Amino acid sequence: MHLIIMDLKLDNLCCFRDFHVNFSYPRKVENEYLEGFPNFRYKKINIIMGSNATGKTSLGRVILSIFNFIDKRNADIITRFISNKNKVASFSMDFVDDNKLYRIHAVFDPSDDYIYSSENIKVHIVSTDICLRDNYESSAKRLDSMMIRSNKSNYIIELEKLRRLSIDSIFNYGIKANNKYLNVLEHILRVLVPIILNVN
DSSP: OOOEEEEEEEESBTTBSSEEEEOBOSSOOTTOEETTEEEEEBOSOOOOOOSTTSSHHHHHHHHHHHHHHHHHOOTHHHHTTBSOTTSOEEEEEEEEETTEEEEEEEEEOOOTTSOOOTTSEEEEEEEEEOOTTOOHHHHHHHHHHHHHHOOOOOHHHHHTTSOOOOHHHHHOOOTTTOHHHHHHHHHHHHHHOTTOOOOO
């Protein structure tokens, strides 16, 4: 089982200000759903495009850093990406892991000496089981109500609610085991770059 990012919000991290991207499908699309949960729809392949210096690489780095933050329990992994250290920075991510929808919401308050500690880092994590008839929107609403009631605690203790993540669990999409994804990738790349003959 690999992780599936459903929703991401970033503020004051790298070049991102009030950034929000959602990877769910509000309507039914063939084969674009969580296995065993046909109403829980998500975009299985996403292509980030743009000209130079528009934030494509930064987005990838921030996403990877969020997962490294979860794995290593080390705030420096995220705080080095804070753009303006005199302002609050934050991220929120909804993701699926083992048929549960999780939300991690982190806020980094500014400090006088620009050193971040448990006093100015707040992390809230909530989760809900995905039920057979659930879609992302209904599951996310349950998370919304849980966030209101969630308790504040030391961010390292709060991160213990999540399993430690390896790079393989984040990026192992099983392409070698399933030629369908390789075929989709080839068609997409050939549309974007017509000189590509094939992908193997």
